[in-house]
Amino acid sequence: MSLWEYANPVKxxxxxxxxxxxxxxxxGICLVTGLVxxxxxxxxxxxxxxxxxxxxxxxxxxxxxxxxxxxxxxxSLIWIVRRHHVSALAARAAAPVxxxxxxxxxxxxxFWGQPMWGTxxxxxxxxxxxxxxxxxxxxxxxxxxxxENDDTAADLTSILCLVGSVFAVLSRYAVNFWNxxxxxxxxxxxxxxxxISDVFWFPLLVCIAGFVxxxxxxxxxxxxxxxxxxxxxxxxxxxxxx
Amino acid sequence: MMPDLGKYAFAVxxxxxxxxxxxxxxxxxxxxxxxxxxxxxxxxxNRRGN
Numbered sequence: 001m002s003l004w005e006y007a008n009p010v011k012x013x014x015x016x017x018x019x020x021x022x023x024x025x026x027x028g029i030c031l032v033t034g035l036v037x038x039x040x041x042x043x044x045x046x047x048x049x050x051x052x053x054x055x056x057x058x059x060x061x062x063x064x065x066x067x068x069x070x071x072x073x074x075x076s077l078i079w080i081v082r083r084h085h086v087s088a089l090a091a092r093a094a095a096p097v098x099x100x101x102x103x104x105x106x107x108x109x110x111f112w113g114q115p116m117w118g119t120x121x122x123x124x125x126x127x128x129x130x131x132x133x134x135x136x137x138x139x140x141x142x143x144x145x146x147x148e149n150d151d152t153a154a155d156l157t158s159i160l161c162l163v164g165s166v167f168a169v170l171s172r173y174a175v176n177f178w179n180x181x182x183x184x185x186x187x188x189x190x191x192x193x194x195x196i197s198d199v200f201w202f203p204l205l206v207c208i209a210g211f212v213x214x215x216x217x218x219x220x221x222x223x224x225x226x227x228x229x230x231x232x233x234x235x236x237x238x239x240x241x242x
Numbered sequence: 243m244m245p246d247l248g249k250y251a252f253a254v255x256x257x258x259x260x261x262x263x264x265x266x267x268x269x270x271x272x273x274x275x276x277x278x279x280x281x282x283x284x285x286x287x288n289r290r291g292n
Contacts, residue, residue, distance in 0.1 A: 051253055100267075
């Protein structure tokens with residue numbers, strides 16, 4: 001069996017229909033467990049006090065903001081190379097989810113930054129690249145809406161996605177390129193010395209799993225919708241011609 | 243049950259509040275649009291079938 005079989009819209013809908021209830025159930029379990037654990041059962045940080053609880057939503061949402069764009073990049077490349085409609089529609093379906101994740105990361109970052117840095121916003125490399133990434137999400141969604149022909153829209157948005165990937169990568173590595181910003185380095189590190197304490201780390205992992213699963217569930221659901229919407233447009237166009 | 247968030251209560255609760263609202267909005271909109279598009283497609287396919 002080849003992975004490309006799922007590029008068939010009918011096969012994609014049939015398979016995701018079977019998987020979706022399980023993904024939603026796991027999403028609920030991980031999100032509720034992680035957030036309740038993090039919010040109610042973890043101690044305050046010795047320096048940041050109770051604001052450390054923001055980590056359970058800020059880090060997973062920021063992670064998904066970047067990874068959603070990278071998923072869109074892969075889907076766009078598949079569209080450009082192999083012209084599979086499902087991949088272009090999956091990229092389209094993922095964009096609003098990624099935009100919401102970016103909004104959450106920006107908003108929670110501002111709420112966290114105000115008491116810690118004394119400011120809601122700074123033109124720091126990571127914050128700025130995140131803001132630009134958010135604008136790219138808006139531009140990407142607007143471009144899909146602005147073009148009537150689905151294939152042309154998929155072509156142009158794929159190119160925009162390639163360009164925006166620079167900022168998705170910058171958002172991740174900006175703190176390593178430029179050291180003059182307010183934002184700290186990587187929160188999650190394989191280096192035991194650098195990584196956060198286990199008492200924060202384990203609930204954070206559960207929250208990250210919850211956000212990843214939520215993204216997958218939403219992208220499956222929204223891709224199904226985009227496939228049906230495309231078929232509806234095609235049928236209406238045929239009726240119009242008849 | 244509620245942890246003592248001290249002077250950072252506004253920052254923490256606002257962050258959770260905004261997150262819950264935004265996630266709820268995207269989930270509700272996604273389901274609502276899924277239902278609407280499915281119904282529209284069913285209607286057209288039934289019409290063509292008749």
